[in-house]
Amino acid sequence: MKVDPLFHPGWIRFNEQHWSLEAESVTLTPEKGDGWRLETVLYRNRKGRLVTPPRNPHLPIDFHCSSDRPASVNRRKRMALTRLAERLREIGLGGSLSLSSVANDIRPFEWAQMAARPRFTYHLDIDGRAGRIDPSARKKAQKCHRLGYRCDVTEDYAAVADCLAGPEARKGFDYRLEAAELETLAALMGPEHFVCFLARNELGEPMGARVCLFTPGGHALAWSAGMKTEAMKDGVNNLVAEMALSHFEEHGCTVFDFIGANIPPVAEMKEAWGGRLVCHYSISQRGFRQLAREAYVTARTLLKRESK
Structure with missing residues (x-):
């Protein structure tokens, strides 16, 4: 059972009608086997870019793992979120995307050249x-x-x-x-x-x-x-x-x-x-200034190491 009500078909339909968006229900699985499954709902604006609809606290994510061993869960969730990050990068972001707290491993999105900002709820x-x-x-x-x-x-x-x-x-x-x-x-x-x-x-x-x-x-x-x-x-x-x-x-x-x-x-x-x-995260495409700053910091770090 998906516990998040933002998966409800009526809610998805309301977002499409009220905000003029196109919704896509996404299911990601491994290339072989059934060790994990990730489901979410993505929304595209008129330009085909991904957005979080107004008045949506987050995009719902459901993750299922066939094993309950922590090592397996951690590895498979990382793999699933990596696939999701790749999917988001391929389509392109039209703004920031607020993710469900299920996506508690933000590294795959950072590895996909996205910026992440923490947000909080109770x-x-x-x-x-x-x-x-x-x-x-x-x-x-x-x-x-x-x-x-x-x-x-x-x-x-x-x-x-x-x-x-x-x-x-x-x-x-x-x-x-x-x-x-x-x-x-x-x-x-x-x-x-x-x-x-x-x-x-x-x-x-x-x-x-x-x-x-x-x-x-x-x-x-x-x-x-x-x-x-x-x-x-x-x-x-x-x-x-x-x-x-x-x-x-x-x-x-x-x-x-x-x-x-x-x-x-x-x-x-x-x-x-x-x-x-x-904690949950809002992700966005890294802008030119942020990428330039990160390159500058990396270059300075390397130069300091070489000068020692």
Whole structure:
């Protein structure tokens, strides 16, 4: 089973339709035997170059090895990622590609003359999470309950989009999602893979929302979240997160990916949930300046060795 919901056909179709991209499902295997298999989804823009679609946290990667011996797993994953790097270089990158954390060996991409930049997120094991969550996170959710808030699964996509506009206004970025896009994505993926949580205050007014993608028995992704400015101090974000975690536990999900922890205040908020800090990589073609600098550093090193 592929645990990443970004493999879902509905999600792939949404990216093709909404961002005018061409998707390709890729399966790589060794020339002989069945010792390993790597699967991913690549997206090409109108120029035929590879890109990470907007609003995609990463490109999904699934790796299977027929052996569980560490030496075999390490060697075969290196071989699989080397094949993937070669495939990417042959097609050409139209921008940076954000890879799944499954690609934890970045060397094959560097060997293929690509630059790699580390990015971070938190993965929370859903089972047994109670003992990992900082008490401060639970207190904020409890405060929200005392103030009369309630949180439910919703299909009120207009209300969800309205809540997502909160951080857009405060932080100056654009989710590029309206109610119509959320409704389309819900229809493409279905309720077993797409869900919206909405928190309302005691007056019934929408105050906070979270949009998630998930695979039952696999991972859940905290894809988009937003709250009204006036509700920020009430702990709405924590209330919605607790509701989401309970929902995914009921669906047998194993890991909740908070998606992103690269900005100090965001990292501080997400680390309180007790997840594992996970590194993944964004890769891009090395530019002329970077290649020239690397050649210069290599030449200086060689000259120093010869002068000794």
